[in-house]
Amino acid sequence: MSSTQPEQDHIPTSKVQRASKFIGAGAKVGGNYIKHYAKKMVNPSLSKEELHASNAEDIYASLSELKGSALKVAQMMSMDKNLLPRAYQDKFTMAQYSAPPLSYPLVVRTFQKAFGVAPEVLFDTFTTSAVNAASIGQVHQATKNGQTFAVKVQYPGVADSVTSDLRMVKPFAHRLLNMNEKEINHYMEEVEEKLLEETDYKLEVQRSTEISQACHHIPHLNFPTYYPALSSARIITMDWLEGDHLKEWLQTNPSQEDRNKIGQALWDFYHHQVHLLKKVHADPHPGNFIVQQGVTLGVIDFGCVKVIPEDFYRGYFSLIKKDSLLNETQLNQIFFDLDFISSLDSPEEQAYFKGVFKEMIALLGKPFHAATFDFADDAYFSQIFALGDRVARDKMFRNSRQARGSRHGLFINRTYFGLYSLLNQLKAHITTTKPEWLQ
Amino acid sequence: MENTDFNAGQPGDTRKRIVQAFVEHVLQTGRPPASVFKFAQDLGISEEEFYRYFTSFQGVKSDVWDQIFDETFAMMHAQEVYQSYSAKEKLLSFYYTWVEVLKKHRSYLLALYEGHPNLHKITPQEVRSFREKFKEFAKGLIQEGKAEGEIVDRKYISDKYDDALWLKTLFLFQFWLKDTSVSFEKTDVAIEKTVTLAFDLIGRTALDSFVDLAKFLYQSK
Structure with missing residues (x-):
């Protein structure tokens, strides 16, 4: 992908321009539906899959030109795999890797604003073109005194455009995810907050340092050192980690033992963050991980960190206790606390939603219920997708008067879906762990 | 202007002093001096x-613009990487450096030019020398761009690129x-976008290929 995309030297920033991009996509999607139904008249066996595929392509093409927050939303949608039809997933996962880079003079300018000097003055060498693109920035490689650094530079104007971008993504989320208006608002608020945090590189350096120090003891896990003196609100400097991106590594056919090691490191990393730090790297997509020699997992991006509030934590994770351990009243209380059901619901609705959520929890909690779990089990993932698909199509959900589930749940769910999906790709066999209070 | 030296006898100094005093006046009062007479008197020189140095205040303003260009040019060339830039990157680099220099003079420029709805308010005389220097720079870039194939030579039109x-x-x-x-x-x-455009x-562009095809079809008839 990255090799075929021309260097793009501007972000369409004015609202009109961005909107027109979306309208472009909207028109194309509309066109695809027309084409689909026209084809279907001729060939009734045509599947919806094909339609989804052409929709995903057009929407992706528009989103990738937008960069910034819209690209981020694409990433998020590709994360919540269970929410998306398969065709969308494949296309959107591409967003996790590369977007067209910005011009070098602008990089120089960003440096000059932050440090008063050009990158060549701060470092011995500095690549003039980006070696990698992040969603709201790009990565350059630099060296100084024999040490290699990764320098992440943020696109200008990203923070400004987050809010207006999200507003425009809404109708698409509506169509793609089959969500109703209320649910989207619910979701977007949390997303916006996280995105704004993500544009704050100073915060990222602080959190990265904090979490990497707290997780340093976990075996087979490696973190780059961050350099606050060489970082600013728009620039992050950290050690360059040599290695392959997770996906590339998987293509080299690593042994089961190695895949288990990496998978276990991932699991332990998340376990430690969620249950001990109550702060979690909420962006477990493959682009954020690098596999290094001697099979060590390098974690390279802490843009999205979710702080887990204590009361949410207790409620949410008591759900992974085995069914039998929770009585009906306790469960009801938790469901109320987590906003899965509310007093506005009719008794039938309550009963219905409780049923669905119980099913979801039983399914998603499954890895916790045994001492070890084999994430290579595709049947398990098909079950998750099937349930997600069913929920997405379900009339009761679509017509529901309110959003379901606490907003904190969005990023925690996303984290676990991401984690599970990574472990599935690794086909790892994991010794699963539970925090002590749940034993 | 605490360092105004009334005994300085060299012509270059007086010229410099006039420009400095003018800028100072605009910064302090928010507008240009009322008359050359008053201005000269305050400065302690004769009208x-x-x-002898300037024909009007416009000339002084032009001198300030001149300085801005020279500073930009020098700063830009001081960057080692500049020489390895493509024409497009050079232009980008010029603008980024330029706005950096402009920033130092922002109050002065705002006092003179803020709130003027159109570009023509910056009268040609005031920026003539700046414009000449810029156009020369732009011409160099365009030539370079043409040599590198970044810019297409089009009859009549390409002569107007610098404008x-x-x-x-x-x-x-x-x-x-x-x-x-x-x-x-x-x-x-805005700089990234306009330069890219x-x-x-x-x-x-597609148009060039189209003209090319049309020419071929016409000639091979």
Whole structure:
């Protein structure tokens, strides 16, 4: 992908321009539906899959030109795999890797604003073109005194455009995810907050340092050192980690033992963050991980960190206790606390939603219920997708008067879906762990 | 102007003093001095002496613009990487450096040019020398771009490229004057966008291929 995309030297920033991009996509999607139904008249066996595929392509093409927050939303949608039809997933996962880079003079300018000097003055060498693109920035490689650094530079104007971008993504989320208006608002608020945090590189350096120090003891896990003196609100400097991106590594056919090691490191990393730090790297997509020699997992991006509030934590994770351990009243209380059901619901609705959520929890909690779990089990993932698909199509959900589930749940769910999906790709066999209070 | 030296006898110094005093006056009062007479008196020189260096205040303003260009040019060339830039990157680099220099003079420029709805308010005389220097720079870039194939040579039109770039420069100046975003980030984005657009237009486009095809069809009839 990255090799075929021309260097793009501007972000369409004015609202009109961005909107027109979306309208472009909207028109194309509309066109695809027309084409689909026209084809279907001729060939009734045509599947919806094909339609989804052409929709995903057009929407992706528009989103990738937008960069910034819209690209981020694409990433998020590709994360919540269970929410998306398969065709969308494949296309959107591409967003996790590369977007067209910005011009070098602008990089120089960003440096000059932050440090008063050009990158060549701060470092011995500095690549003039980006070696990698992040969603709201790009990565350059630099060296100084024999040490290699990764320098992440943020696109200008990203923070400004987050809010207006999200507003425009809404109708698409509506169509793609089959969500109703209320649910989207619910979701977007949390997303916006996280995105704004993500544009704050100073915060990222602080959190990265904090979490990497707290997780340093976990075996087979490696973190780059961050350099606050060489970082600013728009620039992050950290050690360059040599290695392959997770996906590339998987293509080299690593042994089961190695895949288990990496998978276990991932699991332990998340376990430690969620249950001990109550702060979690909420962006477990493959682009954020690098596999290094001697099979060590390098974690390279802490843009999205979710702080887990204590009361949410207790409620949410008591759900992974085995069914039998929770009585009906306790469960009801938790469901109320987590906003899965509310007093506005009719008794039938309550009963219905409780049923669905119980099913979801039983399914998603499954890895916790045994001492070890084999994430290579595709049947398990098909079950998750099937349930997600069913929920997405379900009339009761679509017509529901309110959003379901606490907003904190969005990023925690996303984290676990991401984690599970990574472990599935690794086909790892994991010794699963539970925090002590749940034993 | 605490360091105004009334005994300085060298012509260069007086010229410099006039420019400095003019800028100071604009900064302090928010507008140009009322008359050359008053201005010269305050400075402790005769009106006649003023006219030895400048014909009017416009000339002084022009001198300030001149300095801005020279500073930009020097700063830009001081960057080692500049020589390895493509024509497009050189232009980008010029604008980024330029707005950095402009920032130092922002109050002065705002006092003189803020709130003027159109570009023509910056009268040609005031910026003539700046414009000449810029156009020379732009011509160099265009030649370089043509040699590298970044810019397509089109009859008649390509002679006007430097004028087009000048208009763009004025536009960016206006944009910058009105920009209120943190550390002028919006101006940065505007620069990226307009330069890209400019180079998209003067580079090889579908239209060139179309004209080429039309020519071929016509000739092979």
